[in-house]
Amino acid sequence: xxxxRRVVEPSIVRYFxxxxxxxxxxxxxxxxxxxxxxxxxxxxxxxxxxxxGPWVTASHATAETVLRDRRFSSSxxxxxxxxxxxxxxxxxxxxxxxxxxxxxxxxxHTRIRRLVSGAFTPRAIAGLEPWIRERxxxxxxxxxxRGPEFNLIDAFAFPLPIAVICHLLxxxxxxxxxxxxxxxxxxxxxxxxxxxxxxxxxxASEIALAGYLRDLVAKRRSDPDDSLLSALIAVExxxxxxxxxxxxxxxxxxxxxxxxxxxxxxxxxxVALLGERAQWDRLCKEPELISGxxxxxxxxxxxxxxxxxxxxxxxxxxxxVIRKGIPVIVSIxxxxxxxxxxxxxxxxxxxxxxxxxxxxxxxxxxxxLGAALAxxxxxxxxxxxxxxxxxxxxxxxxxxxPLLVLRGFETVPVRAAA
Ligand code: HEM
Numbered sequence: 127x128x129x130x131r132r133v134v135e136p137s138i139v140r141y142f143x144x145x146x147x148x149x150x151x152x153x154x155x156x157x158x159x160x161x162x163x164x165x166x167x168x169x170x171x172x173x174x175x176x177x178x179g180p181w182v183t184a185s186h187a188t189a190e191t192v193l194r195d196r197r198f199s200s201s202x203x204x205x206x207x208x209x210x211x212x213x214x215x216x217x218x219x220x221x222x223x224x225x226x227x228x229x230x231x232x233x234x235h236t237r238i239r240r241l242v243s244g245a246f247t248p249r250a251i252a253g254l255e256p257w258i259r260e261r262x263x264x265x266x267x268x269x270x271x272r273g274p275e276f277n278l279i280d281a282f283a284f285p286l287p288i289a290v291i292c293h294l295l296x297x298x299x300x301x302x303x304x305x306x307x308x309x310x311x312x313x314x315x316x317x318x319x320x321x322x323x324x325x326x327x328x329x330a331s332e333i334a335l336a337g338y339l340r341d342l343v344a345k346r347r348s349d350p351d352d353s354l355l356s357a358l359i360a361v362e363x364x365x366x367x368x369x370x371x372x373x374x375x376x377x378x379x380x381x382x383x384x385x386x387x388x389x390x391x392x393x394x395x396x397v398a399l400l401g402e403r404a405q406w407d408r409l410c411k412e413p414e415l416i417s418g419x420x421x422x423x424x425x426x427x428x429x430x431x432x433x434x435x436x437x438x439x440x441x442x443x444x445x446x447v448i449r450k451g452i453p454v455i456v457s458i459x460x461x462x463x464x465x466x467x468x469x470x471x472x473x474x475x476x477x478x479x480x481x482x483x484x485x486x487x488x489x490x491x492x493x494x495l496g497a498a499l500a501x502x503x504x505x506x507x508x509x510x511x512x513x514x515x516x517x518x519x520x521x522x523x524x525x526x527x528p529l530l531v532l533r534g535f536e537t538v539p540v541r542a543a544a
Pocket of ligand 1: 200227228229239291379380383384385387388391428429430433434485486487488489491492493494495496497499500
């Protein structure tokens with residue numbers, strides 16, 4: 127198993143947490159509530175080596191260097207001690223390529239990314255605005271009809287991105303609940319520290335999702351529609367096209383990346399704004415600020431808190447040698463609060479001029495392919511919420527999902543008032 131997972135077995139975490147190890151402290155439950163003081167501590171210490179193996183950075187400049195340097199790879203195959211996974215016969219994951227866009231290196235990454243982005247153009251994304259807005263309005267109508275109090279996540283923040291990505295990929299509406307459950311399970315595989323039971327459960331969901339998508343790709347091959355999936359099947363450039371296995375793995379990534387992150391932009395963003403009432407009120411009065419405010423919401427409480435890269439050779443960063451095969455954890459949440467870039471980083475300011483320098487969509491060759499779509503969904507969600515419910519207020523304590531990589535809420539009780 128990848129180093130990240132092997133090295134953070136809970137007992138070791140407890141041991142090093144007691145020894146004050148920064149990575150282990152990060153894994154502790156209390157950090158999940160508010161990890162920002164810990165990031166600050168890590169940033170102050172520079173590039174730090176965890177006794178668990180990886181290096182960690184929470185500095186914006188160092189994060190930028192690592193993410194842009196192609197000699198740092200996203201693929202776990204470069205990690206020291208890496209063992210390739212093996213799947214039982216008949217497991218649909220056995221037919222998938224060894225990596226997806228997120229984890230492939232060039233030239234495979236370049237080839238697949240070129241083919242996929244061809245069907246994912248900014249114009250196609252902008253054309254989705256009326257559809258997304260109509261869906262957002264309908265969801266808020268339903269929430270409003272059910273009563274003055276509702277859980278923002280269940281009623282709005284989750285169903286909106288799911289509907290959008292299923293619409294894009296051409297997944298039948300009646301299957302969307304299944305997707306939500308599978309996606310919820312699959313993302314726990316991103317977590318460095320999950321129990322054996324949770325891992326088993328998430329693998330079962332991954333198998334179900336891969337099998338479902340394999341069947342859907344086969345169906346669309348013989349019966350194309352106007353969905354992104356059919357466009358991906360048809361895409362061909364200079365005689366090159368995606369194989370069925372690549373299509374399934376890309377669809378799986380798009381699906382999970384498409385809603386498990388955007389839900390947190392809407393959820394974290396709304397909670398942050400309601401916590402700073404003046405900022406919420408300002409967006410209600412000056413909706414033209416919302417587009418820029420989305421960048422600040424992404425910065426302030428990033429839906430993706432970290433990523434990692436592995437040195438493919440001995441490399442020097444900030445005067446420190448990172449040995450070949452050792453990962454560097456890039457704290458996106460930490461880089462986004464670096465005072466070298468962001469003045470008063472702990473303050474939410476919807477008109478912050480430097481907000482767009484956040485690293486929430488990462489940088490370099492793996493920069494989020496769905497960034498334009500996520501920004502569009504986030505803008506529409508906040509526009510519709512502020513215009514319909516300027517008096518929106520918290521109706522209880524929001525509950526966070528106990529995850530480190532994806533930061534978001536399970537429940538956000540709100541009271542709607544026009
Ligand atoms: C990659 C964040 C929404 C599709 C990434 C990465 C980040 C990220 C941080 C790069 C990870 C790394 O460098 O290791 C986010 C956030 C979102 C969001 C914060 C919402 C607020 C979306 C959406 C889609 C999407 C809506 C698709 C519809 C992808 C894909 C990649 C990616 C395909 C892999 C790109 C590559 O490796 O070449 N995203 N994402 N994301 N994202 Fe997103």
